[in-house]
Amino acid sequence: MGEELKVIVFALAEEEYGIEVDKVRTIERMSPITRVPKTAAFIKGVMNLRGVVVPVVDLRGRFGLPEQEPTDNSRIIVVAVDDLEVGFIVDSANDVIDIDTDNIDSPPEIVGGVKAKYLHGIAKLGDSRLLIMLNLVEVLNKNEIEQLMQLEG
Amino acid sequence: MDMNAYLSMFIDESNDHLQSLNENLLRLEGEPEDLSIVQNIFRSAHTLKGMSATMGYEDLAALTHEMENVLDLVRNSKLKMDSFIFDTLFKGLDALEAMVQDVVNGGTGKADVTSIVSALQSIFSGEHKQAESDQKAAAAGNSTNADKPILLLDEYQTSVLKQSIDSGHQAYHIHVTIREDCLLKAVRAYMVFNLLEAHGEIVKSEPSVQDLEQEKFDRSFTVFTITQTKLEDLQTQIMNVSEVESAVVTLLDEESLHLLSTPTANQQAEAEVKKAKEEVAAAIAVVEKKEEAKAPAVVAPRKEAPAQAAPAAVNRTIRVDIDRLDTLMNLFSELLIDRVRLEQLSSEIKRNDLTETVEHMTRVSTDLQNIVLKLRMVPVDSVFNRFPRMIRDLAKSLDKKIELVITGADTELDRTVIDEIGDPLVHLLRNSVDHGIETVEERIAAGKSEVGTIFLRAYHSGNHVFIEVEEDGRGINQERVLKTAIKNGVVTEDEAKKLSSDEINMLIFAAGFSTAEKISDISGRGVGLDVVRSKITSLGGNVTIDSAFGRGTKFSVQLPLTLSIISAMLIKLGSEKYAIPLSSIVETSIIRRSQILNVHGNLMIEFRNTVIPLVSLSRVLETPDFNDSAEEETEIVVVRKGEKWAAVTVDEFIGQNEIVLKTLGKYLTNIEAISGATILGDGQVALIIDPNALIK
Numbered sequence: 128m129g130e131e132l133k134v135i136v137f138a139l140a141e142e143e144y145g146i147e148v149d150k151v152r153t154i155e156r157m158s159p160i161t162r163v164p165k166t167a168a169f170i171k172g173v174m175n176l177r178g179v180v181v182p183v184v185d186l187r188g189r190f191g192l193p194e195q196e197p198t199d200n201s202r203i204i205v206v207a208v209d210d211l212e213v214g215f216i217v218d219s220a221n222d223v224i225d226i227d228t229d230n231i232d233s234p235p236e237i238v239g240g241v242k243a244k245y246l247h248g249i250a251k252l253g254d255s256r257l258l259i260m261l262n263l264v265e266v267l268n269k270n271e272i273e274q275l276m277q278l279e280g
Numbered sequence: 281m282d283m284n285a286y287l288s289m290f291i292d293e294s295n296d297h298l299q300s301l302n303e304n305l306l307r308l309e310g311e312p313e314d315l316s317i318v319q320n321i322f323r324s325a326h327t328l329k330g331m332s333a334t335m336g337y338e339d340l341a342a343l344t345h346e347m348e349n350v351l352d353l354v355r356n357s358k359l360k361m362d363s364f365i366f367d368t369l370f371k372g373l374d375a376l377e378a379m380v381q382d383v384v385n386g387g388t389g390k391a392d393v394t395s396i397v398s399a400l401q402s403i404f405s406g407e408h409k410q411a412e413s414d415q416k417a418a419a420a421g422n423s424t425n426a427d428k429p430i431l432l433l434d435e436y437q438t439s440v441l442k443q444s445i446d447s448g449h450q451a452y453h454i455h456v457t458i459r460e461d462c463l464l465k466a467v468r469a470y471m472v473f474n475l476l477e478a479h480g481e482i483v484k485s486e487p488s489v490q491d492l493e494q495e496k497f498d499r500s501f502t503v504f505t506i507t508q509t510k511l512e513d514l515q516t517q518i519m520n521v522s523e524v525e526s527a528v529v530t531l532l533d534e535e536s537l538h539l540l541s542t543p544t545a546n547q548q549a550e551a552e553v554k555k556a557k558e559e560v561a562a563a564i565a566v567v568e569k570k571e572e573a574k575a576p577a578v579v580a581p582r583k584e585a586p587a588q589a590a591p592a593a594v595n596r597t598i599r600v601d602i603d604r605l606d607t608l609m610n611l612f613s614e615l616l617i618d619r620v621r622l623e624q625l626s627s628e629i630k631r632n633d634l635t636e637t638v639e640h641m642t643r644v645s646t647d648l649q650n651i652v653l654k655l656r657m658v659p660v661d662s663v664f665n666r667f668p669r670m671i672r673d674l675a676k677s678l679d680k681k682i683e684l685v686i687t688g689a690d691t692e693l694d695r696t697v698i699d700e701i702g703d704p705l706v707h708l709l710r711n712s713v714d715h716g717i718e719t720v721e722e723r724i725a726a727g728k729s730e731v732g733t734i735f736l737r738a739y740h741s742g743n744h745v746f747i748e749v750e751e752d753g754r755g756i757n758q759e760r761v762l763k764t765a766i767k768n769g770v771v772t773e774d775e776a777k778k779l780s781s782d783e784i785n786m787l788i789f790a791a792g793f794s795t796a797e798k799i800s801d802i803s804g805r806g807v808g809l810d811v812v813r814s815k816i817t818s819l820g821g822n823v824t825i826d827s828a829f830g831r832g833t834k835f836s837v838q839l840p841l842t843l844s845i846i847s848a849m850l851i852k853l854g855s856e857k858y859a860i861p862l863s864s865i866v867e868t869s870i871i872r873r874s875q876i877l878n879v880h881g882n883l884m885i886e887f888r889n890t891v892i893p894l895v896s897l898s899r900v901l902e903t904p905d906f907n908d909s910a911e912e913e914t915e916i917v918v919v920r921k922g923e924k925w926a927a928v929t930v931d932e933f934i935g936q937n938e939i940v941l942k943t944l945g946k947y948l949t950n951i952e953a954i955s956g957a958t959i960l961g962d963g964q965v966a967l968i969i970d971p972n973a974l975i976k
Binding site for chain 1: 609610611612614856900901902903904942943944945946947948949951952953954957959963964965966967
């Protein structure tokens with residue numbers, strides 16, 4: 128038995144993803160977002176999180192998946208890595224589970240359209256359930272965002 | 281001048297410096313070879329000295345000065361630290377702490393530190409090995425004396441008495457004994473004091489005034505007093521106080537004074553010194569209220585509350601962790617959002633008592649909001665108001681004529697910045713006085729008015745606060761700066777040739793650079809502009825110099841606002857709201873499309889007889905649901921960046937508002953034309969426009 132890892136589970140385009148619970152500040156319902164001009168398309172803007180201005184990223188857009196209008200199930204997961212604090216818009220988030228770290232495999236080459244470098248690993252839950260563990264440091268990589276900006280600009 | 285305004289700041293800062301001195305001394309004891317620690321200690325001591333002197337706490341300043349002398353030798357490797365030096369420095373620190381504590385309690389920070397000072401001086405002169413043994417002997421002598429109930433005068437009291445005698449007054453030693461059956465001894469003592477007070481001034485009493493008042497004495501007490509009254513008269517009058525058994529009045533002369541103030545008095549048992557100190561402090565708390573107190577160490581019991589040692593009216597403050605304030609502020613904004621929701625609900629439900637409650641809550645939370653928002657903000661005046669006195673004293677000691685003109689003292693700055701900005705400004709001002717402003721003769725020779733002027737300005741601009749120190753003095757002599765820089769090895773001769781004029785000016789901020797030919801106590805000993813620059817840089821700001829030889833120099837300090845409240849104009853672009861800092865707005869108005877000129881493809885308008893560019897804000901910000909090109913009439917905001925102006929088209933004005941600046945965080949950096957964000961009353965985020973970016 129490896130160590131137990133507490134993970135927040137969320138859904139994005141039919142896939143299930145996981146973020147370690149200690150990286151998650153809070154999970155919020157959709158709230159008004161103020162557009163910030165001249166930023167990458169997946170940066171939806173900034174929101175007021177109890178007095179702190181937090182940037183909000185559409186995780187679908189970030190992964191190059193087709194974006195969709197927020198629904199009642201949509202949530203904003205606010206994560207904090209180093210001193211970066213960012214909110215992710217996800218399709219839904221409603222589970223917290225414990226995973227045995229032994230059950231996390233390194234990511235295969237191609238997984239559901241999301242680039243492998245954003246992935247930390249794949250966790251097997253039971254027989255048919257797979258959980259994609261996110262590599263937050265890469266997801267929040269700013270250099271890449273700047274490159275994307277230049278491509279778009 | 282009202283000292284209380286910055287007394288609490290002095291106390292806070294002193295405590296900080298003492299703390300850092302203590303820590304660094306301890307560290308140094310562990311690593312005696314590390315000269316960088318000595319530098320830190322020296323700087324703290326230096327600042328503490330400067331602050332104390334400015335506040336008029338001479339004893340504090342004097343002691344720190346002696347410590348500084350020793351530290352100066354150490355950091356220049358002319359003296360090796362040993363345990364005696366450490367002991368003495370620590371003793372000095374303890375004394376400083378006691379003095380500052382005295383100030384906190386409303387005293388004057390006076391203390392007898394002769395022994396420490398002489399020890400420090402002996403270290404400075406290299407005789408401390410000998411002094412060490414002397415002191416041991418003295419200490420041994422002391423312990424035998426300690427119990428003797430002899431009333432001794434400290435150096436200060438002695439000199440007061442001596443001066444009085446020299447100026448033709450009489451100094452008496454009076455021993456009063458009260459009758460054994462006296463019921464209210466304290467009252468009798470008070471009557472005697474009152475009487476003596478009517479005739480002259482009381483220098484010292486034993487037991488102390490407080491003890492007498494609380495009847496903490498047996499039957500007799502001793503008083504030193506200065507008066508014009510004759511010995512016999514005094515005695516008779518004291519005897520006239522009922523229930524006084526005897527009053528022995530002795531005239532003091534220099535010889536008897538000398539006996540009473542034997543050197544050992546300086547090293548008296550701690551209790552004695554402490555008692556005397558308390559007493560003097562209490563006395564001064566009272567005397568300070570009298571306008572013309574010639575001798576500051578005179579006990580002057582007042583009628584209604586004789587020498588009650590009530591702490592002076594210090595602004596009582598507590599220091600709060602800034603993080604907690606941040607949390608408080610954020611929680612509060614959350615509350616505001618709920619308030620808006622409640623207001624909406626109550627207007628829908630329309631129940632009287634609910635509406636009233638919500639209205640009341642609105643009022644309370646508005647007041648609360650004002651307080652919460654302002655908690656962190658301190659007007660820069662709390663730093664500035666110590667400068668007039670400083671400039672005056674500096675001008676006097678240098679025999680120059682200087683006028684200090686302060687503007688924008690009400691500009692508010694984050695408390696963290698305020699705490700740090702004092703020292704750098706002191707150095708910049710000192711530099712201006714010492715190196716900038718010429719002497720009266722030089723000014724006349726240069727055809728200037730004999731009074732030099734130093735401008736100290738503070739103002740908001742965009743996301744920054746600027747503090748400028750400008751003087752109309754001699755300006756920077758670049759030739760000399762270069763020469764010194766090359767001599768000190770700051771630049772090589774080849775490099776020097778390539779430097780621009782601005783770069784040469786900036787050389788005076790280089791480490792180890794000083795154009796002062798001789799070290800003066802004003803510019804300090806190399807604690808110079810390099811420290812200023814590193815301090816300002818560490819605050820996330822920067823400092824620039826603008827100087828014209830012969831005409832003056834301007835230091836411009838730019839400081840960031842990590843958190844600040846500014847006035848802003850809220851505007852709308854379609855469904856989006858933005859804030860434009862009021863400080864950069866010249867005017868708002870409405871123009872017709874027909875007034876827009878096209879100059880080489882650039883849109884311009886005529887404004888106050890000049891042609892200024894017209895910027896479409898909706899185009900810069902790529903707003904999705906507003907485009908001004910469709911409007912026949914459009915609202916404009918005229919903004920400025922220095923001398924340059926531009927008109928910015930907007931959709932609609934919402935109004936002027938106080939807003940709290942927030943950063944966009946580290947994920948979103950360098951967004952064009954956006955300098956930050958703020959949270960509006962309805963909980964939504966509005967972006968703050970950086971007008972500077974709109975003007976090319």
